[in-house]
Amino acid sequence: MDLTRQRAHWIDRSTVVWRFEGPVGDRRCDLVFSPDAALQIIDGALTGPHETLPLRIRPSGLSTAQRQKWPHLADHAAFTVEADEDTIKYALRGQVAVTARDDGGWLLVVTGAQLPGVLDDLYADAVHVDLGCRFHDDGGVTISVWAPTAKNVALEWSDDGETQPMWRDDHTGVWRVDGDWGWTGRRYRFRVEAFHPATQRIETMSVTDPYSVALTANSTHSVVANLLDPLLIPADWATLRKPPPVAPARAQVHEVSVRDFSIYDRSVPEQRRGTFAAFGTPNSTGMRHLRRLADAGVTHLHLLPAFDFATVPERREEQATPQTDLAALPPDSPEQQVEIAKIRDKDGYNWGYDPLHYSVPEGSFATDPDGPGRTTEFREMVAALNGAGLRVVMDVVYNHTIAGGVSAHAVLDRVVPGYYHRLLADGRVADSTCCANTAPEHAMMGKLVVDSVLRWAVDYKVDGFRFDLMAHHPKANILAVREALDRLTPQRDGVDGRAILIYGEGWDFGEVAGNQRFTQASQHQLAGTGVGTFNDRLRDAVRGGQAFETNPRSQGYASGLFTDPNEDDVNGPPEQQRALLRHQQDLIKIGLAGNLATYRFVAASGATVSGGDYLYNGSPAGYCAAPGECVTYVDAHDNEILYDTLAFKLPAGIAPIDRARMQLLALSFTALSQGMGFVAAGSERLRSKSLDRNSFDSGDWFNAIRWDPAEGNGFGLGLPPSWDNEDKWPFAAPLLADPLLVPSAEVVEWTVERYLELLRIRRDSPLFGLATAVEVQDRVSFPLSGPTETPGVITMRLSGVEELLVIFNAAPATATQKLPDLRGGDFALHPHQRAGGDPVLAKSVFDPATGIFTVPARSVAVFTGSAPRR
The missing domain is CATH 2.60.40.1180 (Golgi alpha-mannosidase II)
Structure with missing residues (x-):
């Protein structure tokens, strides 16, 4: 018996499901609720004032429709709740539990209840309500928040400390307050009084607006702002001319962090380095390079998370910096990473996969993080990149938040406790994505995803979205995003939604794996939707090994397997290498053909096979229905960047120019394949992160792009951080000490020129980026x-x-x-x-x-x- 766990599921207004041991028929089950959260278990008895609703067993269990909607609960016992709607809504604003007693009335089991299902059922019309801060043409302003389980919600003004009552729409569970345009610039939070399962009591929580459009520095308060305010709109924004639209199969994408791009670029004014504003410095080294790429055929710049995230102090003067001259230390020294470790929680660096507010630009990327100025600078960045010939993709991370519970960073969970996150069988928050997993299968989390994407598409004119861990979303949610974007028109919305790309990570793992809870937005299940997924098959074949290998010496096609053996036992004897290389070459061919399930070719065995019949780790290698659904890549921000991968895998003694040739060979697959090409920015100029495989929190020292050839390419900056690389130090140390692995400026420029040639070849031929599977079969x-x-x-x-x-x-x-x-x-x-x-x-x-x-x-x-x- 444990009230701190929620093993029962209230899935709609009339149904509770529950799994427990033993027969059900001889037990009396009830749903109990306490408006004041007074339930306790003392000496095996349930105490505290509460009310009871009887539960009646359904011998047939869940209906067919319910089983389809809740497949992971299909084998649970089902009970009917007999109560009217008003009583249920009243119960949901307190503590809810389910009990089982024997025929003598003795308490056998008591547990809390998970509530997202019944909330979606009762408040279904909430998905049609505009939330957040909205300005009206008549001079009015409305601020709204969905908080159906709250006992009370008020608006807190930070400027005068006053609170303003909000009124509740009992039909939708939305609380709102009305004002006028005079509120512009005021700072606010919501004061939410609600039962929280994390503490088992009624909490009064002060929380920012999940639908914030502007924030103070460090995201302490939401700010009332009108994104149509002329003061926030750059000149010519309304008539912004975008580069021509590009079909997914023709797209070439470069991925970069806002901070990495310019933090070490001395051609950018110091106050602009590492910010959105750096992209508006047209003659900087970085922007000149981006224009070279765009002229040759790169179509999109993919930005690592640029929404508001949690782990970086947003004011530059509050960010810690290393106090040691890192450049003076030996290239294989452990001291650099020790110095970074001292400040890693206080410096200005993080990839940003720790969402706080999904629909506001990140403050640390703004020259002034306090207020809506970051909106203007983000828009200016988009305009500058569009002017340079590049469309802009945003990396979005709706699959998790940085925290749940009553944490100061738990924005969603302090507004509707227990709703926005995906819960495990006992009510704990799932964290398979690394943090608190969200639940886009719940209606209002799914709505938040769609609303946020539309915010970026319409108000910031973003041209594409890369979904982090997309298979943790239902396929239906991603298709809802696609449909919402497709409805955007230049005449009505100022953007052509059909020209906006969607792609993401289709990895199938965690508590949702194998469609346990819903049909996932995973690799195989997005075929035919036009949504792209990353092709790990070609990636692994080109690089060798797998993403999370412990021995980084395992070789692949472009890292010397069989042709340039490194003599490490991990690769096996020559005949084994030869057989594996033949398999890798087949996987690469499928990838070059757009990773199509239907593409037929002669495999190494001599048999004619289709991509869908050919196996990769026991799964079909080819899974796409159209080439535009395949994202071909050989490196990205995570795992070792391409240069570092080749440094680990190629045999010692290979000359720098030959290493550059192998790098170019690997990159050629992204340029000359069918489907979308994707490259980590800087790989075309041999960028290194000193062998760091997961540099999300490794600071500028290991991450920044070094534009000045005199500073090297980033290789030999010291041993990478021990918190995620120490097992590879025995391999890394001798490599980092080898001066042959630091390419000269001439070799770097040679690589850039050769890569640009490949891009121009793709750009100028319609045979690269064919639109359909039929065309690919006929022409490739x-x-x-x-x-x-x-x-x-x-x-x-x-x-x-x-x-x-x-x-x-x-x-x-x-x-x-x-x-x-x-x-x-x-x-x-x-x-x-x-x-x-x-x-x-x-x-x-x-x-x-x-x-x-x-x-x-x-x-x-x-x-x-x-x-x-x-």
Whole structure:
């Protein structure tokens, strides 16, 4: 018997479900509630003033519709609640429990009840109510909050300390207060009085507005602000010209943190470094580089979380900095990470996957975090990036919050306790995503997701959304976002919602895995929706190993498996390596074809198979229905960045230029595949994080992009932080001490130029980024696939208005590929690669007499021309 756990589930106004041991028929079960939260268990008896509602067992259990909506509760006993709506609403504003007694009246079991289901049922019309701060054309202002379980809600003004009563709409559970435009700029919080299961008592909590549109510094108070206020709108915002819309299959995305981008860029005025405003510095080194990328074919800049997050002091003067000269320490020293550890909770750095307020720009990225000025600077950033030829993607993290319970950071859980988060069987908050998991399957959390996305799309003109851990969302929620965006029009809303990208992480794990609670927005289940997911199949094949490997020496296609063995036992003997490489090459081909479930090709075994039949860790390798649903990537902000991966995996002694060639080879798959290409910003210039695999809290020292070639590429900055890398230190230390692994400025620029050539090739050919699975099947082939394919070499043919032959050669020796069908054809190295001036790549040739293509070591060559007429 435990009131602190909620093992019963009140799923709608007439139904409670509960799993307990033993037969049900000989027990009397009741729902009990205490308006004053006075329930206690003393000497095995339930005490304290309370009221009782009898529960009647349903022999048939849940209905078919209920089982479909609550699959994880399908085997629970079901009971009918016999009470009118007013009584239920009254009960829900106090402490609720369920009891079981024997036929003699002795208490056998008592537990709390989870309430989200009944709240969604009773207050279903709340999803149609506008929440937060709304300005009206008649000069009025309304502030509203959904708090159906609250006994009372009032508005607290911080400027004069007064509270203002709010009135409750009993039909929707929404509390509101009306004022006028004179409230603009005032700072407020809600004072919510409600039962909280975390403390088992009625709490009076002061909390910011979950629908805040503006905040004070450090997010202590919400601010009344009108996002249509001319003072918050940059010049020409209403007539902002965006780069042309891009279909998902044609998109090329670069991912960067706002702070990483400019915090070490000396060409940016100091007060603007690490902020939104840095993107509005047109002649900075970083912005000049972004324009080069955009001119070559990058279409979108993906920003790591830029909404309000919890773990960074927002005022620059409050942020701690290292007190030691880190640059003076040895490249393999542990001292740098020790100094970072001292300040990591007080410095200005975090990736931002710790949401506080979903719909307000992050204050630490603003030159002045206090008030709505951050809104203006975010908009100016969007305008500047659009002007540079780039659309803007936001990384959104609706799957969890930084905290639950009564924590000062638990915004949602202090407004409607126990509702916004996903609860486990005993009522504890699930945390499989790392923090307090939210529950978008609950109507008002799902509404918050849609409303927030629309806020960014309409009021900030954001061009795309990357959903963190998207499979923790119901598929229906992500499709609701897509549908809401699709309804936006330039005439009515100022934006074309159909041009807005949606993609995310489709990883299937945790308490929702395998559709335990709902149909997930996971990789396989988003096929046919147009929503993109990251392709880990090609990623792992190119890099080698898996995302969370403990031995970082396991090799892949672009890191030397079989072709450049590093002699580590983790890779096995040569024949095992050869077999694995053949498997990796098949996975890469499926990825190059858009990771389509229906794409058919000849596998290494000699059999003709489809992407959906080919296996990756026991699951179908190909799962997309259209190429635009595949996000092809070889690195991102998490796990080691590409340069560091190759540093771990390639054998010692490889020259810097050859490491750069292998880096370029890996990146080529993001540029020359079907579907969306995705790259961690800086990988095109050999960016390193000194082997840090999870740098979310490692400070500027390990994360910042170093634009000045004299500062190196970020490699050899010391051993990465011990809190997430110490197990790899034995591998890392000798690498960090090797000066050969710090590329020269010339090698960095060489890599950038070669990468830009690949982007231009993609940009200028309609054969990259085909729209449909049928087109891909008809136009993309791998003519030398099968048992005799050369290890380390992949040949891809694209046919259409032009003929392209792409040869990826990961081997350390020149490769020759004979295609008899092309004898007598006319092929030459692509003009963009010929014009690049790489003397090694210039040796790529085609012999029409034999149909043999020759490509130098560790290179990717694109040939263009025409096939012979037969």
